Structures are given as structure tokens and as C-alpha cells.
Amino acid sequence: MRGLGGFEYDTSDTPALPVIKQIILREARAHGLRAFDLTSKSRKQEIVRARRIAMRSCKRETTATLAEIGTAFNRGHSVVSIALAGGWQPKQTCPKCLGRMEKIEGAYHCNRCGVTVARKTGD
Ligand SMILES: [Zn+2]
Numbered sequence: 001m002r003g004l005g006g007f008e009y010d011t012s013d014t015p016a017l018p019v020i021k022q023i024i025l026r027e028a029r030a031h032g033l034r035a036f037d038l039t040s041k042s043r044k045q046e047i048v049r050a051r052r053i054a055m056r057s058c059k060r061e062t063t064a065t066l067a068e069i070g071t072a073f074n075r076g077h078s079v080v081s082i083a084l085a086g087g088w089q090p091k092q093t094c095p096k097c098l099g100r101m102e103k104i105e106g107a108y109h110c111n112r113c114g115v116t117v118a119r120k121t122g123d
Contacts, residue, residue, distance in 0.1 A: 016064035020072040023061060027054035039074050052083040059084055 014020075021035070028035045031050035038051045051073065058069045059080075066077035066084075073080070092101045094110035095117065101108035108117045 014064065014068045014071070016058075016062040016068060017072060019062050020058050020064060020069060023057045024054050024072065027057060039072070041074075055080050055083040 024038050025035045027050055028038050031046065031053075033047060033050055037047045038054050040047070042048075055069055055073065058064060058072070059066075062069075064072075066080040070077040070080045092103070092108055093099070094101050094113060094115050096115045097110060097113040099110050099112040101110050101115075101117065103119075104116075107119050110116070
């Protein structure tokens with residue numbers, strides 16, 4: 001996989017894949033979902049959350065690269081890195097004055113100009 005420049009590789013060449021599949025199954029069950037839900041394109045919040053936890057577990061419990069984990073979830077590695085970073089969040093830079101924003105309950109708040117940007121719940 002890496003010998004091919006990191007782009008083209010076969011999933012059968014990913015030693016961690018069986019473990020990743022076990023983790024997906026385990027996390028799906030833990031959340032009352034099916035493994036299929038976690039690898040689907042669904043954006044339902046409970047699925048997105050379970051998927052994110054499963055991706056983190058894969059990173060923690062295997063030596064798989066982000067690209068390999070992404071493949072197991074039918075996703076690109078950038079999606080995995082976002083999930084590992086705690087999900088998508090607005091930039092912590094104020095969109096109005098470019099000042100630094102403070103993390104408050106459910107949002108980011110700019111003390112300089114007073115702008116508040118909602119954060120996604122669960123993060
Ligand atoms: Zn501001």
C-alpha cells in the first residue's frame with residue numbers, strides 16, 4: 001500500500017482491515033446500530049456520532065493509516081482526520097474581525113466584536 005505511493009492500494013493488502021471491521025461491528029452494536037450504518041453515507045446524528053467513535057477506536061487500537069480507516073468506512077482520509085479531530089467545527093477565528101474566539105457553551109464567542117458562532121452539539 002505505502003509502496004505504491006500511498007494512493008493506489010487494495011484493501012486486501014491492509015492487514016488491519018479485519019480488526020477495523022471488528023471495531024466497526026463492536027461500536028455499531030454498542031450504539032444499537034448495524035455495521036452497515038457506520039459505513040453508509042447517513043448523516044443522522046446518532047450514526048455520525050457512533051461512526052466518529054468507531055474511527056477513533058480504529059486509530060487507537062490499530063496501526064492502520066487514516067486512508068486505510070477511511071477505506072473501511074467508504075470514506076476519504078480527510079473525513080477520518082476530521083472525525084479524529086472531534087468533528088467539524090467552525091474555525092475558532094472570528095468571521096467578522098478575525099479575532100480569536102472563546103469557546104462557550106454550545107458556541108464560539110468573539111469578545112472583540114460580539115459575534116457568536118454556534119458549535120455542533122456533541123463536540
Ligand atoms: Zn470578532
